[in-house]
Each structure stands twice: as structure tokens, then as C-alpha cells.
Amino acid sequence: MAAFLTQAGTLKARFPTKKTKDDAAHLMPQIEALMDRVFLARQKLLSLDASERTVVLHQFAQRFTQAYIRAKQRRGWLDFDDLIQKARQLLSDDRVAAWVLYRLDGGIDHILVDEAQDTSPTQWDVIRRLAEEFSSGEGARADVTRTIFVVGDKKQSIYSFQGADPREFDRMQREFGTKLGEAGQSLRDETLDYSFRSSPAILRLVDEVFKEAGHAGFDGGQHLAFNTDLPGRVDLWPLVPKPEKEDEQEWFDPLDRRSPEHQFRVLAKQVATQIKRMIDDPVLIPDKAGSRPVQPRDFLILVQRRGGIFPDIIRACKEMELPIAGADRLKVGAEIAVRDLGALL
Structure with a gap:
């Protein structure tokens, strides 16, 4: 299975090699059919694994909820x-x-x-x-x-x-x-149809995404921009794939530090590079007086959660000397310096 599939589970585009394909052209139909069967079998194995994990989780939840109810009763507690x-x-x-x-x-x-x-x-x-x-x-x-x-x-x-x-x-x-x-x-x-914070370009994209999403419970309401003349642009970047194999780290590197090839590090660097490029080669944005060059304070980077790519973006911006607010919430006990002090004590 590993010979045919990447770590992400997709078929390897470069297997077999070009020379092998030329030398064994008569076998390629059988090889490609086998690759497709392996791919489909992996999907079924993943589904089976997920169902087995779900059964175990439900069995655990049944025991846990009963213990949780008894614990509340002993203490006379009520949750939300x-x-x-x-x-x-x-x-x-x-x-x-x-x-x-x-x-x-x-x-x-x-x-x-x-x-x-x-x-x-x-x-x-x-x-x-x-x-x-x-x-x-x-x-x-x-x-x-x-x-x-x-x-x-x-x-x-x-x-x-x-x-x-x-x-x-x-x-x-x-x-x-x-x-x-x-x-x-x-x-x-x-209904409040007007948006006071988005430009028409962004609202049009949202409408296009959900145009056929009636099953999601949206009634197809319109989105109108209050600031009709506000310019906007939406760039869709290609997905950064997960590397098949990352370079081995030095023995002295922290275990929780991602390698430069990690998809989060690559995407964070792309974001920071784009911001620095827009500042160094000034991009003009609307202002009360007409227009002005973009400044670091004009950028807002939204992420789904504080984990994931969040620390990599902060690190990438700092490496390019871009002023960034940084994390507004820290797990003090997880910081290396605090852990070192705890170990020393």
C-alpha cells in the first residue's frame, strides 16, 4: 500500500517512474487497476477503523455519563x-x-x-x-x-x-x-441585509459559495454592502500539501519545533512574505483623504483556532521583522523556561 499511496492517502503521481512505464507499458493497465483497488481498499479500511473507534467511544461514554451523574448527585451539583x-x-x-x-x-x-x-x-x-x-x-x-x-x-x-x-x-x-x-x-x-464591514467583492464570493447550499438551512437571503464603493479582492491560494517526508532534525532541536518543510511553516512564510511585499512595494488602500500606502496595522490574520498554524504565523512575521501583536493568551505552564524552572525546583 505504501508503494502506491502518499502519506495523505492519495495516489502517487510519479509511480511508477517514467522509465518503468516505458519498459513495462504492457503491464500498466493492470498496475493502474491495482492502484485503484488499493486506493478504494484504504478508504474502506479507514471507514472500518472509524466505526470501530466510534463503537468504543460510545461504550466509554455510556460508562462515563453514568459515573458523571452519580458524582453530581453525591455533591448536589447541577450543570448547565x-x-x-x-x-x-x-x-x-x-x-x-x-x-x-x-x-x-x-x-x-x-x-x-x-x-x-x-x-x-x-x-x-x-x-x-x-x-x-x-x-x-x-x-x-x-x-x-x-x-x-x-x-x-x-x-x-x-x-x-x-x-x-x-x-x-x-x-x-x-x-x-x-x-x-x-x-x-x-x-x-x-432582516438586516446590509453588511457594514465587508466590501461587495467579498459578499459576492460568499453568495457564490452558498448559492447551491439550500440543504445547509440558508434561505438564500441577499447580502448588500453598506459601503458600495469600498474596494475588495479575494485571492485563493493553492493548498500547501503535507510533505511526504520531512528532513530529519538535529539531536539538539526541540521535539515540538516543526521542520521548515512542514505545511504550517510553509504557509506561514508565504503569508508573512506577501505582507512584507505589499508593504515594501506599497499597495494603496482607501483612506479618508483618498488613498495611502498599506501599513502593518491594516492586516488582520484570522485563524480557526489558537493551535495549528497560529504560532508559526507569529514566528514567520517576527523573522521578517513585521510588527505583530503576538499571542494574547499563553499557557504559562507549557513554556520551556517555566518547565525548566519547575524541573530545577
Whole structure:
């Protein structure tokens, strides 16, 4: 398998060598068919390995959750999920729900649901039960108009975060609209189509990416740039592949330092080089007075997480003498100097 595939699992483009292909041209159809079979077999092996790991993980989770529940009971503790479940039970229990809702009805005038795209079905159930009296037409105080305000953006949903389901956003909107309509009230559906931070070029790219993504829960809303004349450009760089084999490091090099051939180091250097090139050969950007050369403070590098390529970008920028803010959060105990002091003590 290693003869046919790279470490990333793709077929080797240079196997066999050109000379071998010429000398054994009559065997190439069989060799290529064998390579395809090996590639497909690797995919099945990976799937089997993933399924076996998933089974083990579920078996562990079953034991762990039971131990976790017992530990909370011994200490009399409740976690965040427990609070939501208890609130839901309290509002669903026929023996006490009516009394609880009656008491709350006299003290709640307004419900605000922020980041509603990340609200789970269980949380929505609590909100729905709290708002039942809002749409009943009458309440504890007839002279007070109770309101509910829900704000959310499905594009920003952290899917599955605490059980988040963006589809519940639409379902609850329809449900509130129906109930309010029955009570002679109206549900106002307002959308904010304008973006105040992006240029038209970037928004057009976003629309193109999600144009056929109806299955993702997006309703195809339009994106409009508030600053219509703001210039913009999107460059798509080729993916930096993982090296098949990295050069061996010296014995005195730190074990956690990546080699110069590592994909993170290569990409970080490309980013830093591009920034320095734009500063040294000045690129003009819009300014209140018209335009001005780009400066280091104009660059914002976004990463998915603090790990991964994050430290490599900081290192690459510093090597090119580019001013950079650096990490705003450090694991003090993981720093080499701190670990050395700990070992000495």
C-alpha cells in the first residue's frame, strides 16, 4: 500500500517512474487497476477503523455519563444542561406548571432571545412555555403589553453547539407568528441585509459559495454592502500539501519545533512574505483623504483556532521583522523556561 499511496492517502503521481512505464507499458493497465483497488481498499479500511473507534467511544461514554451523574448527585451539583432540563420539567409538570406560570406572568413583561440560531430545541421549549401567556390575549396585568424579541443569524450558527439546531429558529418563528395572530397581535419579521464591514467583492464570493447550499438551512437571503464603493479582492491560494517526508532534525532541536518543510511553516512564510511585499512595494488602500500606502496595522490574520498554524504565523512575521501583536493568551505552564524552572525546583 505504501508503494502506491502518499502519506495523505492519495495516489502517487510519479509511480511508477517514467522509465518503468516505458519498459513495462504492457503491464500498466493492470498496475493502474491495482492502484485503484488499493486506493478504494484504504478508504474502506479507514471507514472500518472509524466505526470501530466510534463503537468504543460510545461504550466509554455510556460508562462515563453514568459515573458523571452519580458524582453530581453525591455533591448536589447541577450543570448547565441540568438547569435547562429542570426548568423544562418545572414548566411541563401539570401539578405545578400552572402556578409557576401564573407567578411568572405577573413579573415578565419582555423576553429577549439573543443568538437564537444557537438555541436548542429544549431551550426553545422553555421559551415557548414562558411566552404562552403572552399570546393568550389576557394575563395578570391587562394594562401591560408583553413582547418577545428574537435576534439571530443562521449563517453564524455553531451547529450542534449545546444541541443547537438552526431549523428550530424557523419553526419557532412560524409557531409564534401563528399564536400571536390568533391573539390579534402581529409578528414583525425584520432582516438586516446590509453588511457594514465587508466590501461587495467579498459578499459576492460568499453568495457564490452558498448559492447551491439550500440543504445547509440558508434561505438564500441577499447580502448588500453598506459601503458600495469600498474596494475588495479575494485571492485563493493553492493548498500547501503535507510533505511526504520531512528532513530529519538535529539531536539538539526541540521535539515540538516543526521542520521548515512542514505545511504550517510553509504557509506561514508565504503569508508573512506577501505582507512584507505589499508593504515594501506599497499597495494603496482607501483612506479618508483618498488613498495611502498599506501599513502593518491594516492586516488582520484570522485563524480557526489558537493551535495549528497560529504560532508559526507569529514566528514567520517576527523573522521578517513585521510588527505583530503576538499571542494574547499563553499557557504559562507549557513554556520551556517555566518547565525548566519547575524541573530545577
